[in-house]
Each structure stands twice: as structure tokens, then as C-alpha cells.
Amino acid sequence: MQRYILSKKNTITLISGILIAVAFTSKWTVENMDIFTWSLIIASLLGAAPIVIQAYQALKVKVISIDVLVTIAVFGAFLIHNYEESAIVTFLFLFGAYLEQRTLNQTRSAIKELIEMAPESALKLMENGEYEEVEVDEVEVGDILLVKTGAKVPVDGTVISGEGYINEASITGESVPVKKIKDSKVYAGTILDNGTLQIVADRVGEDTTFGKIIELVEEAQDSKSEAERFIDRFAKYYTPAVLVIGLLVWLISKDIELSITILVLGCPGALVIGVPVSNVAGIGNGARNGVLLKGSEVINDFSKLDSIVFDKTGTLTLGNPTVAETEYYGDNIEEVLSYLASVERESDHPLAKAVLEEIGETTFFSVENTEVIKGGGIIANVNGHKIAVGNVHLMERENIELNEKVRSDIARFEGKGNSLVLTAVDGELKILMGVRDQIRQGVKKDLQRLRRLGVKNLIMLSGDNQGTVDIVSRELGLTEAYGNMLPEDKSEYIKRLKGKGQIVAFVGDGVNDSPSLALADIGIAMGSGTDVAIETSDVVLINSDFSRLPHALGLVKATARNMKQNIFIAVSVVFILLAGVLFSEWVNMSIGMLVHEASILAVILNGMRLLSYKLKY
Structure with missing residues (x-):
């Protein structure tokens, strides 16, 4: 029965909310107090059921959780016939838990998908x-x-x-x-x-690099235990204190109503809803601005970030090699482009696709006498002309003149990390193209925003060669950059950073990034990446919009502050009310209830401010 009730907790929350709405509607419209009272009683009993079960389970393992305090408060409210308070408190508690749980549904289907991808x-x-x-x-x-x-x-x-x-x-x-x-x-x-x-x-088998990726994801996910909630830690001391105070008041004053009033005023209504409303508002803002945050644990760790580690391809760069720069020499370039496209259409080289995309619609000619020069390029006859397409080595082999201007252009292109495609017609150089995986537009400014938000280290890890990695690093002003790294190398690097006590985020988009995404304190996946990467991560940048990353960090910092503010408001109000009941005459049941409900409204309004959050710089 306990398991069945807990499995229907969301349904119970919905029914409780409907009953509370029915209660107040009947009171305000037809002034039917019977419907008002019984709706709240039923809502209280329904809402209390899963909370009582959770409190019982906590007590079984000798833990005084917040569920225990809510249970006692609800029973206290029942004893003094305050059904309105008991119904609202149970609903807010269950609804807050539902909202938070929705964002924490990280499944282990990533492992299944990885296994399915294996040969x-x-x-x-x-x-x-x-x-x-x-x-x-x-x-x-x-x-x-x-x-x-x-x-x-x-293998x-x-x-x-x-x-x-x-x-x-x-x-x-x-x-x-x-x-x-x-x-x-x-x-x-x-x-x-x-x-x-x-x-x-x-x-072979589990010893392969791919097998190690699967193993690393499993280990990393197992190592990421959820931190105990602050409120539960607080309740460990808060709940017994309120219970002891209530008991002492009853023993000293023999006033059962006063004792129950203390328990009711000690009910953490604002405390219960304060953190979830901040989380939900922050998560809602993120979703509207292209950022998916997977829960309050993410917000807490993300807000304390020390270092961000980036994969290069598909993260800092677009992930598709394209022609980045072009230089033309001489006349009849349109005709030469047609010859180049005709030759590249015959090639299976990975750079050929980028060249064809750059040229676009053109006239194609038949290609004859094709000769593939290993490590150099292609020589062919097109429309009666001898065409040479390839690298500098091929041009020198064919005695193509590369004057001072051309040499300068080649050095400039190579200095930016381009792969070169040169085209010569009848022994004369006509076209120089630089092909590279281009840096995402605006990434440099976004990285500067991350620094201003307090990130100390911006690090790039890539499977690409170190030369290309260094060029990208210099252009973006990164703290460190390492190339020729396999997935296990990236994971080991993350472990070393965490071993130094740093809170580390990893940003990536591929299956190969899954171990690092899972191992980092915060895994951030580009939305166009693989499902494995997205499910393993804690944060997803929808549509792979890198500019959303600074917004995400600023948002979680604002959300973390907001949560602390709400906790302070809630706890302060409770202690003021309890002190007022014990040491003054100005706090009675009605005033206490008014202030108590006002505190709930205050934390909700404070949390809702996050919905309009925008990064200021």
C-alpha cells in the first residue's frame, strides 16, 4: 500500500490542488462552508498520506527529515481544526517535490545507446x-x-x-x-x-577504446552521488528544536492550544516552497532562453564553478570543415572554379566536399586522364586544360611558380590553421583556398563573459593535432589547450582538476564526450550533439547556441542567491513568530497565520523575479 500511494504522489498532488481550489471557490462565491471545510479535510488527508509514509520511512532509518515536521504540523493543524493550513502546506510540499523531481530525470539509457552503437x-x-x-x-x-x-x-x-x-x-x-x-x-x-x-x-572486447568509453560513463555516473539537500540538513536540527519547544510549552503552561500553535507556526511553509520556486523560476527562465538545467543540484554546483573544460569540435568550433579564406590570381576565375569543381567531384578526399560547397552551382566538365598523387593531390585534363589540385608539395612537383605574394598568402593561411587547396591551370596558379573547422561566431566574447562571471580557468581538450589546437587557443585567449587526446585522456584530466578541489564543468557534444560529461561536476552538452551526450549531461544548450552558456552561468548564480534569500526569509519569519508567541503578547494565532502566509507569498514573489533575469554584460 505504501508503495502504491507513493507511486501516485503526482496524482494526489493534482487532486489536492483541485480540492483546495474548490474549497476557496465555494467560500468566496456561494459561501458554502461545508464544501469549504470538507474539501480542505479531504485535501489534507490525501496530501498527508505520502508525506506521512516518507516521514515513517525516514524515522525507520533514524533520520528526522522535513517530512517529519510537515507531518506533525499537519496533525497539529487538524487538532486545532485549521484545515486550511494543513491542506495548503501538504499541497505546497508535494507540488514543490514534483517540480524539482521533473528536472532530475537523468536516466541510464545513455549506457544502452552506447552499447547499441558498438560493432x-x-x-x-x-x-x-x-x-x-x-x-x-x-x-x-x-x-x-x-x-x-x-x-x-x-576492434x-x-x-x-x-x-x-x-x-x-x-x-x-x-x-x-x-x-x-x-x-x-x-x-x-x-x-x-x-x-x-x-x-x-x-x-578486443572491453579493452578497446570504445569499450573503455562505456566503462568510463558507467563509473562516472556511479561516482556522481547527489548531495544532501540543505533543507534536510537544516531540518535535522530544526525539527527536534521545534518539537522540544512545543513539548516544553505544553509541560510548563499546560496549554495544548498554545503548544499546537507553536508547532503550526513552526511549519516550514515558506521554507518548503522557497527553494522549489527559485529552482522552477530559474529553470523556466533557462528553458525560455535556450538552456536546459537538470535540477537544483546542478544549480548549486554550477554556481560555484572554478574551471570550464571545452571539447573543440562542435563546441568552440562549428564541427564542419568549410572554406574559410580564398585568394584568386589572374583572370577567368569563374571558369577555373568550374574546372576545380569538376575535379573535386571525382575525389573522395574529405576537403573536396568543403570546396564543392564553397563553389556552389557551376558548370561541370568531363574529367580525363586523372592521376592521383599520393600525399599531394590530383592532376587531370579538363576541357583541354591541365588542372592540378592539391597542396604546396604538388605545386612544387609540377613546377608551378609560387611568387612572393603567393608564399605570403600561404603562410598567412597556414598560420590560421587552414588546410590548403591550391589550383593551377596549365602551369599557372589560379586559386588558393584555406579549409578549416571555423570557430563559432561570438565565442571569444562569450568566453570573456564567462571570465567576468568568475570562471578562473578556460581549458580546451581535443582529439585534433596540437598545432591546430594551439591556433584556436591563441585566438580565443584560453588558459590551457591540449591536443591528441582520447576520451580516457580527457577523463583523467577532469579527475586531476577535481582532485585539486576545483569545481569543473565540461562542455561537449559527442559520444566520445560522454565520460567527461558524466565525470565533471557539471556536464554541459550542445543540443545538436548525440542523445548519449545530452542524457549524460547536467545542462543542455538547446540548438547548440554557445552564447547561452554565459546566460546559463549568470542565471544559476542568481538562482543560488535567490534560494539563499528565500531560506533566510522563511527561517527568519519562523523564528520571529516563535519568539513572538513565547515572549510577547502581540503574536496570536490569527496574526501568526497572516505573517506565515505572507512569508510564503514573499518567497514566491522573490523567486518569480528570476523569470525576468537577463545577463547584464
Whole structure:
């Protein structure tokens, strides 16, 4: 029965609220006091049921929780026939718990989704020289495997023959496919975009990098225990104190009504609703401004933040390589762009897509005598012209003149972290393009806002090469930046920061970020990221709008202050009322009730101020 009642707590809250509305409507419209009284009695009994059960369960484990005080207060109100107070208090208590619980529904479905993303089969070289499809659990270290275009790499291994481009976003988070040749390392769970690879298994099963990601998420989620609520800690001392005072008053004065009045006035109506209303108002403001906050525990830790650690791709950068800069040399550029597009359309290189997107609609020509220069680019004949598309090495190989102006442009492009695409027609350089994953617009200003809000360290961790990472770091003015980092490296770094006593947030968007998101004190996911990252996180920036991050931090700081203000108001009023009852004659039951209800209104109005919060700078 207890379990059934607790499972219907939200339904009970709704019914109690309806009954209270019916009670006051009947009183104010038709002045029917019978309906008023019985509606409040039923609402009180219904609302008290789950609270009494929770109080009983707390007492069983020798904990005097706030549920105990609310239970005693409700019974006290019943004894002096103050059904209005008992009904309102139970409803506010249950409704506040409901609002807070709604934001704390972090599930463990992230683990399930990670497991579903893991490779299930592999093409294994058998003794007869043929490849057969086997379950990935049957693969052992040293086995030879074949990976075809579009397939997932089944294990961590080393390429022994073939070449191709692998999308390693599930491991490194980087969007640009990585070329793999003989002796290159490959990771389980990554996808071969094109080509065919023969690999030897180095690590299998749970020992693979992907397996470690799953393990890290599990460990990190287990390590993130919820802090005990401040109100419960306060109630540990507050509840016995009120009970002792009430008992002493009864023993000394023999006035049962006075004793019950003390218990009723000691009821934490404003205290119960003060924190939830701040939370709900803050969370509501966040939702309207593109920020999803997952509960009061998040708000508390987030507001005390020392360091923010960022993944690079998809977080500080857009996550899609594009042509960032272009220089044209000579005439007939439109025609040259058509030749370039025609050649790139034939290419499977990851930079080709960015170039084609930059050129857009154009005329395509047939491409003949295509020659792929390994590590250089492509040479082909287009419309009677010899076209060379590739890097500086290819241009030098083809004796293309690179004058001082061109050399200066190349140095400038490379200095900004661009990958270069040069195009020459009939031995003459015509186009220089710089392709890179561009920094999100306005990120530098947003990072400055975070500093002004008190964040001491802004750190970037990335699977990209250190050179590119350093360029982005310098441009954004970050405290520290580290490249060539796998998920376990990022997690270890987070652990070290937390070991120094820092409160750490991690901002990321991919499956590979899940362990760090879960391990950090505050995990912040970009809304366009994977479901795994979003569910593992504590904060979600809806629509991946990075500019919402400073708003989120400012909001949680304001919400944390608001909660403290409400707690102070609630506790102060209770102590003033209790002192007034015991040491003066000006506080009677009616005045006490008036002040008590006014305090509830005060904390609600104070909390509602958060709905209009805006970051001032």
C-alpha cells in the first residue's frame, strides 16, 4: 500500500490542488462552508498520506527529515481544526517535490545507446584463406580482419594493407575523416567512409577504446552521488528544536492550544516552497532562453564553478570543415572554379566536399586522364586544360611558380590553421583556398563573459593535432589547450582538476564526450550533439547556441542567491513568530497565520523575479 500511494504522489498532488481550489471557490462565491471545510479535510488527508509514509520511512532509518515536521504540523493543524493550513502546506510540499523531481530525470539509457552503437560483427580471415562474418566477441588479439567501405571497425587494431578515410568522431570527436595507410592505428566503433582496410586486432572486447568509453560513463555516473539537500540538513536540527519547544510549552503552561500553535507556526511553509520556486523560476527562465538545467543540484554546483573544460569540435568550433579564406590570381576565375569543381567531384578526399560547397552551382566538365598523387593531390585534363589540385608539395612537383605574394598568402593561411587547396591551370596558379573547422561566431566574447562571471580557468581538450589546437587557443585567449587526446585522456584530466578541489564543468557534444560529461561536476552538452551526450549531461544548450552558456552561468548564480534569500526569509519569519508567541503578547494565532502566509507569498514573489533575469554584460 505504501508503495502504491507513493507511486501516485503526482496524482494526489493534482487532486489536492483541485480540492483546495474548490474549497476557496465555494467560500468566496456561494459561501458554502461545508464544501469549504470538507474539501480542505479531504485535501489534507490525501496530501498527508505520502508525506506521512516518507516521514515513517525516514524515522525507520533514524533520520528526522522535513517530512517529519510537515507531518506533525499537519496533525497539529487538524487538532486545532485549521484545515486550511494543513491542506495548503501538504499541497505546497508535494507540488514543490514534483517540480524539482521533473528536472532530475537523468536516466541510464545513455549506457544502452552506447552499447547499441558498438560493432556487433567482423569479417575474419579463416584458415582456408577466406573471410567469414563472425560475432565481434569471437575475435581474438592477433586475428586478421577486413573492413569495407561503410562498415564499423570491429576492434582496436593496426592497418596491415589498404588505405581509406575513417570517421573517428565516435572516439576523437573530430569531424574530418582521417586517412589510414599501412601501420596506422584504427579504433573500434569508428566508420570507414571509403576504401578497404586489412587490419590486425590489437585490443578486443572491453579493452578497446570504445569499450573503455562505456566503462568510463558507467563509473562516472556511479561516482556522481547527489548531495544532501540543505533543507534536510537544516531540518535535522530544526525539527527536534521545534518539537522540544512545543513539548516544553505544553509541560510548563499546560496549554495544548498554545503548544499546537507553536508547532503550526513552526511549519516550514515558506521554507518548503522557497527553494522549489527559485529552482522552477530559474529553470523556466533557462528553458525560455535556450538552456536546459537538470535540477537544483546542478544549480548549486554550477554556481560555484572554478574551471570550464571545452571539447573543440562542435563546441568552440562549428564541427564542419568549410572554406574559410580564398585568394584568386589572374583572370577567368569563374571558369577555373568550374574546372576545380569538376575535379573535386571525382575525389573522395574529405576537403573536396568543403570546396564543392564553397563553389556552389557551376558548370561541370568531363574529367580525363586523372592521376592521383599520393600525399599531394590530383592532376587531370579538363576541357583541354591541365588542372592540378592539391597542396604546396604538388605545386612544387609540377613546377608551378609560387611568387612572393603567393608564399605570403600561404603562410598567412597556414598560420590560421587552414588546410590548403591550391589550383593551377596549365602551369599557372589560379586559386588558393584555406579549409578549416571555423570557430563559432561570438565565442571569444562569450568566453570573456564567462571570465567576468568568475570562471578562473578556460581549458580546451581535443582529439585534433596540437598545432591546430594551439591556433584556436591563441585566438580565443584560453588558459590551457591540449591536443591528441582520447576520451580516457580527457577523463583523467577532469579527475586531476577535481582532485585539486576545483569545481569543473565540461562542455561537449559527442559520444566520445560522454565520460567527461558524466565525470565533471557539471556536464554541459550542445543540443545538436548525440542523445548519449545530452542524457549524460547536467545542462543542455538547446540548438547548440554557445552564447547561452554565459546566460546559463549568470542565471544559476542568481538562482543560488535567490534560494539563499528565500531560506533566510522563511527561517527568519519562523523564528520571529516563535519568539513572538513565547515572549510577547502581540503574536496570536490569527496574526501568526497572516505573517506565515505572507512569508510564503514573499518567497514566491522573490523567486518569480528570476523569470525576468537577463545577463547584464
